[in-house]
Amino acid sequence: MNPQIRRLFFVLAGLFVALVAMTTYWLWKAPDLEARQGNPTLIVRQLTIERGLIYASDGKTVFARNRKVRKKSLGRTWFVRRYPRGELVAHPVGYSTIERARAGLEESLNDYLTGSNANLDTILNNTIDKLKGLTRRGNDVVTTIDARAQRTAMSALAGKCGAAVALDPQTGKVLVWASQPSYDPNLVEGRFNQIQRITAPCRPAAPLLDRVSQGLFIPGSTFKVVTAAAALDSGAVTQSTTFVDRGYCIEYGKRVLNYADQSGPEVFGTVSFSQALEHSINAVFCEVGKRIGARSIIDKAKDFGFYEEPPVELPSQEIAPSGLYRNGRLYDPRDPNAVDPGRFAFGQERLQVTPLQMALVAAGVANGGEIMKPSLVDRIVAPNGKVIQRTKPDVWKEAMKPRTAAELTAMMTAVVESGTATSAQIPGVQVAGKTGTAETGRQGQNDTWFIAFAPAQGARIAVAVALSNQSGTGGGTAAPIAKAIIEALLGRNA
Amino acid sequence: MTLRNRELVNLLMVGLLTAAGFAAVYIARQEVVSAGSLSYAAFFLALFVAAHVVVRVALPDADPFLLPLVGLLTAVGLTMIYRIDPDLALRQGLWVVVGLVAFAGLVLVVRDYRTLDRYKYVLGLTAIFLLALPAVPALGRTINGANLWVGVGGIVFQPGEFAKVLLVVFLAGYLRDNRELLSLGSGRFALPSPKHFGPLLVIWGGAMLVLFQTNDLGGGLLYFSIFLAMLWVATARWPYVAVGLGLFAIGAYALYHVTPHVRDRISIWLDCSWVFSSDCPVYKEGYQLAQSIYAISGGGFFGQGLGRGVLVTPEGNTYIPYLETDFIFAGIAQELGLAGAAGVILLYLVFCYRGFRIAMLANDGFSKLLAVGLTAALGIQAFIIMGGVSGLIPLTGITLPFVSYGGSSIVANFLIIGLLLMISNHVNRDTA
Numbered sequence: 001m002n003p004q005i006r007r008l009f010f011v012l013a014g015l016f017v018a019l020v021a022m023t024t025y026w027l028w029k030a031p032d033l034e035a036r037q038g039n040p041t042l043i044v045r046q047l048t049i050e051r052g053l054i055y056a057s058d059g060k061t062v063f064a065r066n067r068k069v070r071k072k073s074l075g076r077t078w079f080v081r082r083y084p085r086g087e088l089v090a091h092p093v094g095y096s097t098i099e100r101a102r103a104g105l106e107e108s109l110n111d112y113l114t115g116s117n118a119n120l121d122t123i124l125n126n127t128i129d130k131l132k133g134l135t136r137r138g139n140d141v142v143t144t145i146d147a148r149a150q151r152t153a154m155s156a157l158a159g160k161c162g163a164a165v166a167l168d169p170q171t172g173k174v175l176v177w178a179s180q181p182s183y184d185p186n187l188v189e190g191r192f193n194q195i196q197r198i199t200a201p202c203r204p205a206a207p208l209l210d211r212v213s214q215g216l217f218i219p220g221s222t223f224k225v226v227t228a229a230a231a232l233d234s235g236a237v238t239q240s241t242t243f244v245d246r247g248y249c250i251e252y253g254k255r256v257l258n259y260a261d262q263s264g265p266e267v268f269g270t271v272s273f274s275q276a277l278e279h280s281i282n283a284v285f286c287e288v289g290k291r292i293g294a295r296s297i298i299d300k301a302k303d304f305g306f307y308e309e310p311p312v313e314l315p316s317q318e319i320a321p322s323g324l325y326r327n328g329r330l331y332d333p334r335d336p337n338a339v340d341p342g343r344f345a346f347g348q349e350r351l352q353v354t355p356l357q358m359a360l361v362a363a364g365v366a367n368g369g370e371i372m373k374p375s376l377v378d379r380i381v382a383p384n385g386k387v388i389q390r391t392k393p394d395v396w397k398e399a400m401k402p403r404t405a406a407e408l409t410a411m412m413t414a415v416v417e418s419g420t421a422t423s424a425q426i427p428g429v430q431v432a433g434k435t436g437t438a439e440t441g442r443q444g445q446n447d448t449w450f451i452a453f454a455p456a457q458g459a460r461i462a463v464a465v466a467l468s469n470q471s472g473t474g475g476g477t478a479a480p481i482a483k484a485i486i487e488a489l490l491g492r493n494a
Numbered sequence: 495m496t497l498r499n500r501e502l503v504n505l506l507m508v509g510l511l512t513a514a515g516f517a518a519v520y521i522a523r524q525e526v527v528s529a530g531s532l533s534y535a536a537f538f539l540a541l542f543v544a545a546h547v548v549v550r551v552a553l554p555d556a557d558p559f560l561l562p563l564v565g566l567l568t569a570v571g572l573t574m575i576y577r578i579d580p581d582l583a584l585r586q587g588l589w590v591v592v593g594l595v596a597f598a599g600l601v602l603v604v605r606d607y608r609t610l611d612r613y614k615y616v617l618g619l620t621a622i623f624l625l626a627l628p629a630v631p632a633l634g635r636t637i638n639g640a641n642l643w644v645g646v647g648g649i650v651f652q653p654g655e656f657a658k659v660l661l662v663v664f665l666a667g668y669l670r671d672n673r674e675l676l677s678l679g680s681g682r683f684a685l686p687s688p689k690h691f692g693p694l695l696v697i698w699g700g701a702m703l704v705l706f707q708t709n710d711l712g713g714g715l716l717y718f719s720i721f722l723a724m725l726w727v728a729t730a731r732w733p734y735v736a737v738g739l740g741l742f743a744i745g746a747y748a749l750y751h752v753t754p755h756v757r758d759r760i761s762i763w764l765d766c767s768w769v770f771s772s773d774c775p776v777y778k779e780g781y782q783l784a785q786s787i788y789a790i791s792g793g794g795f796f797g798q799g800l801g802r803g804v805l806v807t808p809e810g811n812t813y814i815p816y817l818e819t820d821f822i823f824a825g826i827a828q829e830l831g832l833a834g835a836a837g838v839i840l841l842y843l844v845f846c847y848r849g850f851r852i853a854m855l856a857n858d859g860f861s862k863l864l865a866v867g868l869t870a871a872l873g874i875q876a877f878i879i880m881g882g883v884s885g886l887i888p889l890t891g892i893t894l895p896f897v898s899y900g901g902s903s904i905v906a907n908f909l910i911i912g913l914l915l916m917i918s919n920h921v922n923r924d925t926a
Binding site: 001003006008012019022026029032034036038041045 | 723726727728730770776777781784785787788789790791792793794795804807813827832835836839840842843846847850853854859862863866870873874877880881884885886
């Protein structure tokens with residue numbers, strides 16, 4: 001019987017070897033399995049890390065901190081995220097929870113916040129902490145957000161559906177990132193139904209939607225800045241080129257009427273290009289559009305960063321590109337004749353843009369044609385106080401010639417001084433801006449806009465405000481909010 | 495060094511490892527476990543030293559590695575259970591006491607295991623009686639979809655675990671008596687006459703009945719594998735194995751179509767294992783297997799560390815249902831890693847090696863077959879549950895010998911160790 005016993009042993013040994021192979025196979029598959037649904041490994045591991053804090057630009061105001069949970073059954077300390085400012089910075093900061101994963105900077109900077117970034121200092125600290133048996137600590141993030149101006153923006157937007165964003169044109173630092181309706185990120189874990197019940201004067205209210213970078217609005221007349229840049233850059237039109245406004249523009253044999261957004265009489269007669277922008281005369285821009293063609297406007301828009309996701313430090317799924325949209329998808333027509341150049345020129349057609357993109361348009365004009373890379377993060381600081389990463393200003397787009405930028409600055413200054421946006425005037429500060437009132441096709445449901453920068457020369461603030469479901473004009477609804485934000489950033493109380 | 499001194503030294507090393515394991519859990523989970531529980535390790539060592547004394551007195555020539563191997567497996571299990579729930583570990587400790595008392599009783603009372611040969615038919619009938627017990631309406635308890643338990647008063651036990659031991663004793667005696675007859679048959683593929691072939695069919699039918707009645711593949715697979723292994727060792731005729739496996743496949747196929755429970759198990763295995771496709775119902779029927787695979791894959795090479803793995807939810811439940819019993823291998827892989835899991839597998843392999851070695855050294859057929867059967871029973875059982883938990887084969891709920899939480903299993907397996915040591919003692923004394 002012994003030969004059989006020996007063989008039986010080898011059969012069993014083979015089975016045990018197969019077991020070891022199977023276990024090894026799962027180890028090899030671990031990276032794939034970690035992110036699978038219902039796998040607690042990654043989530044629980046993250047919960048045992050003391051995440052870094054998230055601060056406002058002052059480095060003192062805390063946007064996100066940790067609460068220690070010590071439960072007997074856990075046998076160790078868990079850290080649960082708390083957001084002391086509630087809905088104030090819900091969209092840019094986001095949330096980190098057990099149930100619903102993460103959003104905002106909490107998601108995109110997760111590696112830094114959990115100290116799992118491949119920075120040599122961080123790795124060294126983690127190793128030492130591990131050897132000491134200490135809790136792993138993440139790196140702190142200091143954002144560029146000005147808490148005071150953020151408060152001003154959020155309360156000015158309260159009760160509306162819209163967004164406001166302000167940034168420094170010279171550095172790209174985002175100073176204000178406000179989206180309403182907002183939500184309290186502390187409710188995401190456990191009381192999510194309360195967030196789902198939030199109502200707003202728009203449907204769906206979508207409080208989780210970050211309207212700054214994800215919200216698509218029709219730009220209306222604010223897009224005339226891009227059209228004007230295309231026209232001036234091409235040399236086809238100068239500031240003083242004259243046009244005759246008959247109150248309408250003929251396209252495809254049909255009249256396209258001027259819209260209520262323009263100020264003054266319905267028919268201006270002979271005007272310069274500069275005056276056309278000042279009073280937002282659609283008929284003139286319609287003519288300009290026909291003259292330079294849809295292709296050159298699309299190309300100029302791309303120079304401004306349209307058709308791309310602005311490279312801000314948020315998760316890609318929270319950033320939408322701006323441009324022409326067809327059936328809910330970004331649309332870059334091969335045949336420029338597929339786009340109506342006249343209506344395109346004054347921001348109608350099928351244009352959909354984010355407030356962030358329009359703020360970058362204003363910033364480009366303000367910064368002599370160069371658009372700086374937008375950034376929400378000022379610096380990342382290790383637990384020992386050492387700065388491990390600091391955001392350096394970087395050029396993102398060369399949007400136009402410096403001369404064009406200077407001319408547009410003068411034209412946009414006139415808009416605030418004597419055009420459609422007189423409501424945005426601030427005593428002692430020259431503000432340059434452009435209003436927009438876009439028809440959505442439904443009465444009282446316009447998208448209204450104001451984009452601006454201040455001071456007009458050497459601007460440190462560029463801002464965009466967009467509101468949906470408005471019955472008024474951009475100058476009447478959005479401009480006062482932009483003004484309040486600029487004043488808050490300049491250190492004046494509104 | 496004498497055999498017994500070698501055993502004692504091995505046991506002391508096991509005791510040290512156990513102390514280290516308990517200390518590691520204590521350090522990781524100070525808030526949950528009390529310092530007093532550290533004495534469990536000392537208590538555990540004392541138990542095995544007591545068992546060692548029994549062996550020293552009654553079986554001085556027995557194999558010196560079996561008891562330390564079993565001690566280490568028990569220690570690994572106890573440490574894991576302690577890490578999951580200290581109260582449960584205390585109860586498991588009490589079961590180890592009962593198991594060792596049963597072990598000592600067997601060794602000291604029976605003295606010569608060969609007398610069991612005389613009672614083989616009584617024992618065989620008892621085994622069938624035990625297997626049928628859960629079907630008695632007043633006694634049976636259904637846990638996790640399988641009717642394997644019997645409840646009397648407050649005590650619930652699994653008669654199948656004891657039936658396993660008795661069946662092996664019966665088969666050893668029966669096959670020793672009939673192996674010549676069963677080996678007959680002309681030609682290479684010829685089978686013996688139905689008269690001798692009959693018992694195979696009877697046992698196959700019995701295993702299938704158990705399968706249907708317990709609603710679980712695990713038990714049937716185990717009994718049938720033990721039977722086939724012993725039959726093959728006794729007769730050296732591989733057609734038995736082929737026909738036996740074929741019959742089992744037919745039975746399993748029929749079961750697959752008749753029992754939804756078995757069908758679910760198979761489809762979950764197909765969806766969740768190997769490829770772990772997106773069809774795997776991770777929140778429904780596949781939850782257990784998916785969580786088990788997550789735990790194994792998350793362990794890495796050296797594990798998350800005792801008490802530091804992701805096994806227990808904030809509410810104090812385990813992520814894997816039945817972690818402390820059927821799924822304890824997944825817990826070991828999570829906290830001790832591939833190294834720990836492979837170590838446990840290696841312990842079973844060494845155990846099988848020692849067990850089969852005893853069988854090969856034995857002079858009489860009964861001792862050989864008994865040692866082979868008992869060893870194979872433990873080895874196959876270990877493989878079935880570790881393979882099921884890791885997704886290698888469809889999942890069937892049986893315990894991991896010596897490691898899983900469970901009184902019946904611990905006591906029955908200590909009886910197996912007692913028998914193996916008795917055979918070993920007999921064999922070594924004969925050869926010495």
